[in-house]
Amino acid sequence: MPLTSANPKRLILIVDDDPLLLDFLGEVLGHAGYDVAKASSAEQALQAIAQREPDLALLDIHMPGMNGLELAKQLHATSSVPFMFLSGRGDADAGKQAASYGAVGFLVKPVDEKQLMPAFAAGLARADEIRQLRRTELNLNAALAAGRETSLAVGLLMCKFQTDRNTAFEVLRDHARSNRRKVNEVADQLLAAEETLNSLHAAFNSRLKK
Secondary structure, eight states, X not given: OOOOOOOTTOEEEEEOSOHHHHHHHHHHHXXXXXXXXXXXXXXXXXXXXXXXXXXXXXXXXXXXXXXXXXXXXXXXXXXXXXXXXXXXXXXXXXXHHHHXXXXXXXXXXXXXXXXXXXHHHHHHHHHHHHHHHHHHHHXXXXXXXXXXXXXXXXXXXXXXXTOOHHHHHHHHHHHHHHTTOXXXXXXXXXXXXXXXXHHHHHHHHHHHTO
16 A cells, blocks of 8 residues: 655654564554664663654553653653654553643554554644744743843943933943844843842952951
């Protein structure tokens, strides 16, 4: 049967203690154009991830030792690897657990080859959405932090030089431009210098009181 083509640079990690299923999934995904890494335990999976983070990991829930849920919890805490879960039929709570752990997909054994590729395509698409949201959140947090630093620095200049906000900001901006630096970098340096001066002022006062 024809299989959906995929970007060969995308790596999928399969974690399952069943060697036959591991080989089957690896072969199907390999023929579809994915790069595939295989692990028969959570420990092997962590070693593989340390070498190269996959675009998506498929985790068998029921494995000896560290199971798929425990591995997912560790991945969520220590990496940005998105994951899907694989579980047997009749496991009523598995789907709920998968959602609560942040899984981007869920497959049921025995694996239906017809549903396999659409499930991976949907999982990768959801993983890409999550990565984009995380990047946006990081960029937004950085921008907010930079804005706060600049506002504090402008306020400091207003107090030091008894000037209005617009003038203080323009002087700060022009100084940054003339030194080919970002405004928030100069603002951060200014705030650090003020903090140092305040510390020295406190030290001088302490010494003079002796």
